[in-house]
Amino acid sequence: MVGSLTRAPLLAQEHVLAERKRREKISQSFLSLAALIPGLKKKDKNSVLGDAIEYLKQLQERKARLEEQVAKRTVESVKFVKKTTQFYAQDDQTSSSDENFGTQSKNPFPDIEARVSNKDVLIRIHCETNKGCISNIINEVEKLHLSVLNSNALPFGQATLYITIVAQMEDEFSMTLRDLVKTLREGLLNFM
């Protein structure tokens, strides 16, 4: 307290040194960031941040539109879900009716299917290749009181992944299949 003491003469200089190092890293990061922004004129700190934000939004928007376009062509899911056997849930995000042959539009990722047999659950996911994608997914699955027995990820096409997981319900598990798919989807959307 008080502050009458500069603590220690040695630490004081170490402090300024550490701070100097920190500032240096930040400055360098600013430089790196600025380099990624096309058509950037003012390289003042706030402009870099502002333009980075704007550019990022723009990229996200464009990416979404492109994905939509690509997905429409490649997937065009005309999946018919009608009462396959008994336990089957299709992630059709909006539509409610069971009879609906979900014409899946918009961004279909992650596309999730789940089936159950006694205490076993099979989960199939079609999503974009993403950094840490798989571990995140496994992590989300385990959050739902499912113990993963086996998982497999197959890259297919440019940037998509087909993931198959077999898990087993723990005692605490008590969800409907539909809720499982829904919850899982919401969880995964945080990483994508």
Next chain:
Amino acid sequence: MVGSLTRAPLLAQEHVLAERKRREKISQSFLSLAALIPGLKKKDKNSVLGDAIEYLKQLQERKARLEEQVAKRTVESVKFVKKTTQFYAQDDQTSSSDENFGTQSKNPFPDIEARVSNKDVLIRIHCETNKGCISNIINEVEKLHLSVLNSNALPFGQATLYITIVAQMEDEFSMTLRDLVKTLREGLLNFM
């Protein structure tokens, strides 16, 4: 050195005020930027910048790939003409009509799905566990002028198997997706 003059007593306080304002804007920009980065844990300044850089690169990369893909698709769609959008075939075993997704009756196995992306083909099969089942399936696939890149078989439930195969079209390959599924199904039925 010097420092004898604080320039003006009025300006001094205006200076600190302006600087305070500037800092405030930067901080706010940092916050806005952080909000755009998915899966961001540490919101410390340097991490925000670093992750923003990484994320931006990732986005740029994906955007480029998507654009490339879209361009390719539109070109190829000329070659395939109208049926291009039908990149998805569902095995509905007996029914003949294209529009009829018949009520799947009796023994649904093997249940086959296929998708294609350029020269890659993804095949998903749901069938009963059988002796020599997998090698037979792979064999059948290769008969169709498809070179198998990767395959995975997951047992699930009592006696069923989920098989995922990624293959690549050889030069001789020339089938529609629908025919592929149909032919494959007929081939597999000999072993089941």
Next chain:
DNA sequence: TAAGACACGTGAGTC
């Protein structure tokens, strides 16, 4: 206790 992050006030440089 020590290591790291932040905001602050301030001197200095730029257009």
Next chain:
DNA sequence: TGACTCACGTGTCTT
């Protein structure tokens, strides 16, 4: 000459 932006050293708060 103001009105800016920046880097600096420092006190403080959080792990």
